[in-house]
Every structure is written in structure tokens, then in C-alpha cells.
Amino acid sequence: MDTSDTSAAPIMQEGAFPREGSITEKLQFILHYAALAPSEYNIQPWLFKVHNKTLEVYADLSRRLPIADPQGREVLISCGAACMNIRVALRYFGLQETLTFLPNPQCTNLVARMTVISSYEPNEEDRRLFSALPWRHTYRGEVSPKPIPRSSLDNFIKQAGQEGTWIRFVEGGLRQRLMELILEGDRQQWAHKDFRAELAQWLRPASAPDGMPISARPRGGSHPFWVRTLNLSHSEENKIQHALQQAPALAILGTFGDSSLDWLLAGEALERVLLTACEEGIQASFFNQPLEIPELRTRLQTLLGPSDYPQMILRMGYTFSATPTPRRAMADMLLTQEP
Numbered sequence: 001m002d003t004s005d006t007s008a009a010p011i012m013q014e015g016a017f018p019r020e021g022s023i024t025e026k027l028q029f030i031l032h033y034a035a036l037a038p039s040e041y042n043i044q045p046w047l048f049k050v051h052n053k054t055l056e057v058y059a060d061l062s063r064r065l066p067i068a069d070p071q072g073r074e075v076l077i078s079c080g081a082a083c084m085n086i087r088v089a090l091r092y093f094g095l096q097e098t099l100t101f102l103p104n105p106q107c108t109n110l111v112a113r114m115t116v117i118s119s120y121e122p123n124e125e126d127r128r129l130f131s132a133l134p135w136r137h138t139y140r141g142e143v144s145p146k147p148i149p150r151s152s153l154d155n156f157i158k159q160a161g162q163e164g165t166w167i168r169f170v171e172g173g174l175r176q177r178l179m180e181l182i183l184e185g186d187r188q189q190w191a192h193k194d195f196r197a198e199l200a201q202w203l204r205p206a207s208a209p210d211g212m213p214i215s216a217r218p219r220g221g222s223h224p225f226w227v228r229t230l231n232l233s234h235s236e237e238n239k240i241q242h243a244l245q246q247a248p249a250l251a252i253l254g255t256f257g258d259s260s261l262d263w264l265l266a267g268e269a270l271e272r273v274l275l276t277a278c279e280e281g282i283q284a285s286f287f288n289q290p291l292e293i294p295e296l297r298t299r300l301q302t303l304l305g306p307s308d309y310p311q312m313i314l315r316m317g318y319t320f321s322a323t324p325t326p327r328r329a330m331a332d333m334l335l336t337q338e339p
Helices: 023-034 073-092 124-132 150-162 172-190 193-201 224-229 233-245 260-279 294-304
Strands: 046-051 054-059 095-101 110-119 166-169 249-255 282-286 309-318
Touching: 023 046, 023 054, 023 073, 023 110, 046 073, 054 073, 073 095, 073 110, 073 124, 073 260, 073 309, 095 260, 110 260, 124 260, 150 166, 150 249, 150 260, 172 193, 172 233, 172 249, 172 294, 249 260, 249 294, 260 282, 260 309, 294 309
Parallel strands: none
Antiparallel strands: 046 054, 054 110, 095 110, 166 249, 249 309, 282 309
């Protein structure tokens, strides 16, 4: 999962929140924060429907990546992250919700339903998470060598646990083995012409409302023609290795099962951890190549333990700058009827 995402400036000014408006108007406003969630290649694979006091989140499977994400696992992780953003914004603006994942087995792309049930008094954690929403972004540049305090890592572990998942910061031999799997996964993907074609399809100019900006690619950027035509793994291996070696922290976020529900929970936990980290000046980038190749994902799971399912691989560190990436217009994400 080569994720490209958010903006370094708010898409919606919080002062524009319709405090005197209807619940429907408030929910429609809050959806602008949902769209700040990360997604593979910045495909933004979600659709939303608002009716009275209820908000529904749908997976937009037309935007799924058949080669990198054939099961739609990362689509659901992204939708889970969008749900976390909705929950954070709802509570910040004084609304309490009920949340049901996968509420209708007959509609498999309906992944979540939230209904506002009461008012809510936000606490300090609610305010901290909300303040990070517009500033969290995937950062692919050099990170500071400054170590992340153990207290911060322990807090990230706690945040992931609150969503029923786990995060493990890898060190020593496991870290070296993880780096080897990432490099092996990268080589296998680049050797696959269909993978290169899929990646090239989503490379965009920086001003595009979706897709991954060419300049933001973690390995230096390439014209879509060259990405589609050439196996660039050899020229990129040193860059990947350097990015991983100089990272203060490498982490694996995972679940205790591997169902659609687990993937949604992983997305919620991922975003909670990323927002918590952002509030401390820490950002992440993703090196999920081994998780997108079944055989390598199985090998990683064997290293971790049979009941642990790795869902995301993160490089984390203190960053020096932020690069905004646009989002699609909200009108393109709103539904008036079930898709």
C-alpha cells in the first residue's frame, strides 16, 4: 500500500460548522473530515449517504486496485480510517453516535452506519485528535534521526488496543527480516507488468483531485510511461533501504482475525495512531509491499505468531515539512441512493 494523502491546510474551516443547522447539515459538513483519511495511491475508495440523523459509509469498489489489492482489504482499511475521522469530528462538534460495521449482509459494500443519538461534551483527547485531522499526512521524505520516546510508542500501542487491534514496533533481527521482506516484495511487484500498469494509471499531476502525485512518490518520482514500461526496482532498492534504515521506528499494525470486520477495525486503529502521532509532530509512510503478496504476508505472519494478522507496515519519525494533496469534491462522494 503506497499511500498518498492529506492536506497541510484544513479543507473546511471549523468555524463554518453549522451549529444552528439540522443534524443532516452537520453530518454533511463533517464528511469533509472523513475524506482526509489515507488510502492506497490516494484512490479515496469511499462514498457517503446522509439521511436525517444517519450517515452511511460505502466502499467504492469501482476504485479498488485489482493487482495490489485483489481482496479489497486495503479498501476496507481506508474506509475504517474514514470512519475514525467521522467519529473524531462528531465528538469534537458535540455529537454522540452509535456505530455499526457491516450492518446489512445483503449490501456488502455498505461498511458502516452511524446514527447521532445525543449531544456530547468533548474531552481533551477529543480535541487533540481533531486538531491533528487537517495536518496528518503521509510523509515520504527524510525523517529526523531523533528517537521517538518510549512513552510515545507505548501510547500508540494503547491507542491501537482501544480499537481491538495491536501495533508492534520491531527491533533487532525482526526489523532486519522485515526490511528484507519489504525489499523482496518491491522486487516482485515491479517485475509484474500489470502492477506497473496499475501504478502508472494512478500517477497524477500535483493538482489532481485524486491519485498519487508523481513528485510525491517515495522513490523519486517517474513519468507514468517509464513506470509502465520499465522494471525500476534496481534503481529504487537503495532508496527504500535508506528510508527504512534511518527511520527511528518501524511498526506493524495488525489484527487478531482477518475478516472484513477486522480490516475495518485496522483502519480505525491506524487512523487513531496516526492522529495521535501527528499531535506529537510524528508522521508515517507505508511500506506494505509484503502484505500485498500472499506468500510474503504468510511468511511475515509466521514470524509474528499464528494468531497475529499483519495489516499495515509503517515507518514513523519526526518530519521537517508537509506536502498537501487535494481531495475529490464532496459532491462526487455523496450518494442519494444505494450504489
